[in-house]
Amino acid sequence: MLSDRHITPSTLSKKDLPWQVLWNRDKCTLCGQCTAVCPVNAIELGVFRKRILQTSLDTGSVPSSLNSVFHGIRQKTDPAYSCVGCAMCNLVCPNDAIIPVKSDEADKLRFHINQGGQPRSRGGRRNVKGGILDQIKFIRISMLTDPALDAGRHEFELRTLLGRILPPEKNLEFYYENGWIPPVRDIYPLIIGGMSFGALSPNMWEGLQMGVAYLNEELSMPVRICTGEGGCPPRLLRSRFLKYVILQIASGYFGWDEIIHSIPHMKEDPCAVEIKYGQGAKPGDGGLLMWHKVNKLIAAIRGVPAGVSLPSPPTHQTQYSIEESVAKMIQSMCMAWGFRVPVYPKISGTSTALAVLNNLTRNPYAGGLAIDGEDGGTGAAYNVSMNHMGHPIASNVRDCYLTLTKTGMQNEIPLFAAGGIGKSGNLAANASALIMLGASGVQAGKYIMQAAAGCVGSESDRCNICNIGRCPKGITSQDSRLYRRLDVEEVAQRVVDVFLSFDTELKKIVAPLGRSTSLPIGMSDALGISDYNAAERLGIKYVV
Template sequence: MSSLSVDLHKLSKFVNLALPVLVIGFLLAGKYVHFYFHFLTVAFLFLTIANVFYLFVQDQHPLLRNFGIVAQGRYLVESIGPELRQYLYSSDTEERPFNRIERSEIYRKAKNIDSASSFGSQKNFDTSEIKLRHSMYPSSHDDLIPYSLTFGEERGLKTAYTITKPMMISAMSYGALGQHAVRALARGAKLAGIAMNTGEGGYPKYHLMEGCDLIFQIGTAKFGVRNDEGYLDDEKLRELAGKDEIKMIEIKFSQGAKPGKGGLLPKEKITREISELRGVEMGKDVVSPPHHKECTDKTTTVAFIKHVQEVSGLPVGIKFCVGSPQQVDDLVQEMVDQDVFPDYISVDGSEGGTGAAPKSFMDRVGMPLFPALSSVNRILCKKGVRNRLKLLAAGKLINPGRQILAFAMGADAVYSARGFMLSLGCIQAMQCGNNTCPIGITTQDPALQRGLDIGTRSVRVKNYVNNTMHDLEELLAASGERSLDDLSIDNLFIPEDSTLAPLVHDKYIDSKH
């Protein structure tokens, strides 16, 4: 070791010895020099006591037991590590789930400022990046066909629901989000003219306040429409479906953040109001069951979809994260056999992230969006039933660049949740499950929600939608197609090394209809 260095082992030994010696020194100084020294006596006495506690009493932390109070410095500095990394040390491209470049694109769109970038992309142009193929002869804007998608038209429903923008706010419940965030999103959705999914949070009291179009989600616990045994209460569903704002019903089978597992609402976030809207107890984590009680196999699942369609009278979609394409294939076959189709299928990629989930589920379960979406689209095309329903996609589709890939892989419209959270001002503090969101989005704490102004935030939501739609149109025009519907996998450049490469040669998926 060089002559000038810090040996933390020796430093800690020195401090452990110095503390009691200092106490005695200050005690004597207080006695013989001036009584004011006793302020130091007391302070160092307390530090000594804490140190003794670390070294000899507690047995939870080996580091503190070996080195005492100096080791506390490690925990102190480590505790602000996430902030320091985000503020200073992480590069623009290395953060997860969204790096700084991706986040700032959303912020710029939400603030309605130019999001052009200069001097080249910071993406890796390696062998796995999928790109959109532009045409030598781009479409002119006048040639583009205005977007329109009608859910329920296949069944000839009178309540069929038409959207005119291909982007919707994905399922986030009141409970997961605070009321300010829910209302800002709902008002923004109304301003932008898009639909919003209520999430599985029970009666959508705050979602309903702003008068935007809603998709009511039925989770596995059926919050808001459950009876005491946890089965569907037809009467409650009928009543909710009768509301003007509620345009569609979505049955959630699984979710990208935690496929194969029910939702989890940490007890810290359960206020009295939430317990009433959902019909659950306070003071306990609420764990939704992993599957709907009615649905134990493909037969009962399809029957349940039919039942919800009949009771609600609205377009009914289903949402799942794909585990095995074979199971999806079997389910679709069952739909064919029973001649019952949901009005849409929403494929959630395993990269989905809103919602508290065990880390192993967040990280390791379910198929990522693009291969999952392509598989589902291919299955539907193969069975010749692609025209019986609509296909939605979700999973990090926060920017137009990624969304257009989903459209080319078969999606008719896309959902985003975190994109909209970012548009509200989310700084990716990663505390959604702790009720401590510093921006006030995923918290029930009024003090933290205070800063989230519904009025200004809703305008940002609108800006985000409009600017994203604008970029999406530009991309579409560049591709030389006239509508999102015309896009296919042939519009994509998929490198040979990509897991999606085999799809390019699979001619089952050359057309959506």
């Protein structure tokens, strides 16, 4: 732009953007791969004019200037095309000539990313690093009188239960009388959280399912995966692998026509049904699958026309209150599978979680409660929902567990915690901390995307464009040119890697605490933290 030209309020310089693309003219071969791969078209071929001043010390010679042109990469400054820092340009560059770097100060783009009055929406999770889970330490190390166990050699059975567990007296009474005992699943305590077919690309979805099937069938690890709200491919519904799947129903009821019609043809019952009332990343808000991602396949599975946006409402429209949902929806879902499948609600972390929980304790069909904390990820949500709405998971789960303990129901309604588990890469440590605070298990989605498929999204607001269907890794894209980048079998392999390494780390945490034959749910004496207020709040030891 010339210095005397008109500028608009939203005219930005590169410095104003969150990411600056550094390009090295000496190394660049002008192959153009970076501009081709950029998911947001933030860079383009640049033609640069350069003036070289030619002066001489010889008297009599007249200074002159030479204008030349060179070609290279130009970063766009239009807010609609600002670099998201995914670094795909760097990945494809044969000469390592280009890389985006994070701005050294807060960007100005954030003030202009609402053009046309549309606030920013994005994928990813809350743009805040770290969290309380990373600060929790495991301090009750078995020494001398109760020697630590051997994580590599002792026998371990670190399973959890999903489903309503009756109090022992009642369980025996019903057992003797042949009464109805609610279905309970013995599962692995790390569940792949709900990511829908639609939010994820077909290759990603298939890779996850293959990985889960391999873990179950070849490695005897009862890992379960939740479908998210987007239905389930008909072939999976009719296959024996359905038993590894938790079907999710949410406020849009997407795909449930197909599911209900498949029930008579199902070879196996699903592991469970999760009724989503809320999600940690966008609490109190519904799904937000935009038209870009609704292609023919997605539309068919969801039972909707192609190319239309699919915002699901924040609440289940058929109900006035969660009480009614609990009473009717849980019961209907239980009935649909002949009371053989556990049904449980998932809510977003909230200060009213206890009210929901207390309601569930009085409902004999409620098979658990999943709570998704403020750090949960999503494929699409308003930035404001993600960054500012929601409740941290640790104290939410702790309060719920202690409430159950007061009423003696701590073994009866399993709590599943989600939201930011493994956010800093510490999946097993975060999961163990939540389990010892009282969760029966954890759900992770974002970590799985990062570890199993190479998602580059981060809390530094890197990439996070899952919502527009341009995922540069092909994880959340519905464009075959993008998702063919993702090899299904390699995703499956990585899923297996993740669970095996998680399993070893989990053992490395619980074995020194002297635990191996049961998951240490509620073993809060093992936990410590150096933050006094956090220790008080969570009822764990304050250690410095």
